[in-house]
Amino acid sequence: MFQRLLLALAILTVGSVQAQTREVTIYSVYPGEQLAPIFAPFTQRTGIQVNFVTGTSQELTKRLADEGANTTADLHLDKDLVFHGIAQRMGLYRPFNSRVVESQVPSHLMEKDKFWTTVFYRARVIMYNTNVVKPSELSTYEALGDAKWKGRLCVRTSKNSYNEALGAFFVKHFGAQKTAEILQSWVNNFSVNPLNGDRDVIQAVADGKCDVGIANTYYLPAFIRANAQFPVRPFFPNQKTTGAHVNGVGIAIVKHAKNVKEATMLLEYFTSREVQAPVAAAFSQYPVNPTAEMIDILKDFGRFAEDRTNVGEISHHVPAAVSLFPVVNYK
Known part of the structure; x- marks a missing residue:
């Protein structure tokens, strides 16, 4: 399944334009080697290098709190609403501002004040x-x-x-x-x-x-x-x-991000239909973007009514x- 993800994402790099080198750093509970293929097309298109710092949920929230304004993090990627809620209550996030993301993610899967958004869910x-x-x-x-x-x-x-x-x-x-x-x-x-x-x-x-x-x-x-x-x-x-x-993987721009524009561009890329379909498929999750295709096994499970309460609530x-x-x- 992961090899199919690599092939699907490789197609996205065709016709890309290399731009001036910039960077964005994600503090992530998922290994960098697992994430790198997902963001490789983003780098090829925009010239924005994506860096990863990994750790457990507890380690990363503590690190963000300890580093404060000195953090190198721009984004925080974690596995569910529990840990994003903790980080938000600790004051570690800033709201994102993107009509593109809002158009690609149903409102109940985004924290109501846009402090974080779900990207894939179950x-x-x-x-x-x-x-x-x-x-x-x-x-x-x-x-x-x-x-x-x-x-x-x-x-x-x-x-x-x-x-x-x-x-x-x-x-x-x-x-x-x-x-x-x-x-x-x-x-x-x-x-x-x-x-x-x-x-x-x-x-x-x-x-x-x-x-x-x-x-x-x-x-x-x-x-x-x-x-x-x-x-x-x-x-x-x-x-x-x-x-x-329902609950799912989420991502947020951190309060003291140095590369907010680049981080916002990454959010827009991550929630786009073309990225949502192969990545959600690789991990057998539902894509948050309702226009993205889901895998056949999930289709076989059938349509269902999900709780529409905001994940932040x-x-x-x-x-x-x-x-x-x-x-x-x-x-």
């Missing part, structure tokens, strides 16, 4: 074993706490940003008290202790250790590519109420959600 869904569960038996996230699912539910540990974001989604839509009740009902229905990762959840559902689980959509395609008969499929919950919770509820996990003994 839904957090119910994964079910097709041999034992019918889609008609499923409905909402909350219903996984019903008695019929006792001893049949697998989840990932609460100590990760994906479940922190899902908890924030609950707090936003249902309030803290109801969120605690939902989480407690889930804990009561666990078939095994919380697992380390989403792939573990999907495999546990396939192996019959549980019948249903919670995981991100982009983890499932690899299992299906390896085995077309893999007995797990996604169910998009809350279709008649809130819509399914969801991020504000993360601290409240995190405080509830120990209360209900969700480890």
Whole structure:
């Protein structure tokens, strides 16, 4: 899949014009060698060299805070709304100003004051074993706490940003008290202790250790590519109420960026249709640009109603959600 990404992006360099050398630096949770092919056409077209500084989410936000006005960073690329929300609350970003980006990204996937934008996303869904569960038996996230699912539910540990974001989604839509009740009902229905990762959840559902689980959509395609008969499929919950919770990779211009114009140009490139399609495909995610094509497996999963709450608003509820996990003994 990554080789196909390289070939698709190589086409974008045809007819490019080399301009005067400038640069932009991205602080990224993703390795530079993984990102370099994505931005190579951007450099060829504009002459803007793209540099990468990598680290964990925690390392990069701390570094940005410690460096302050002395930072070399122009952009911050991180994996989801939890970490962008933290960085925004720390005052590490500046709003971007681009009608191009606004025309290419739906408003609910951009922080409302334009401090950051999602660039690729996924839904957090119910994964079910097709041999034992019918889609008609499923409905909402909350219903996984019903008695019929006792001893049949697998989840990932609460100590990760994906479940922190899902908890924030609950707090936003249902309030803290109801969120605690939902989480407690889930804990009561666990078939095994919380697992380390989403792939573990999907495999546990396939192996019959549980019948249903919670995981991100982009983890499932690899299992299906390896085995077309893999007995797990996604169910998009809350279709008649809130819509399914979505979250994704985001990017922001940092407060003390020295190359704001160049950083804005990169945002416009990154959210363009021609870049969105191959990059989203390489990572089995949904492109934020609605005109970009998605991969066939995601099309096969079907259309779904997603939560239209602004991602920035969801991020504000993360601290409240995190405080509830120990209360209900969700480890």
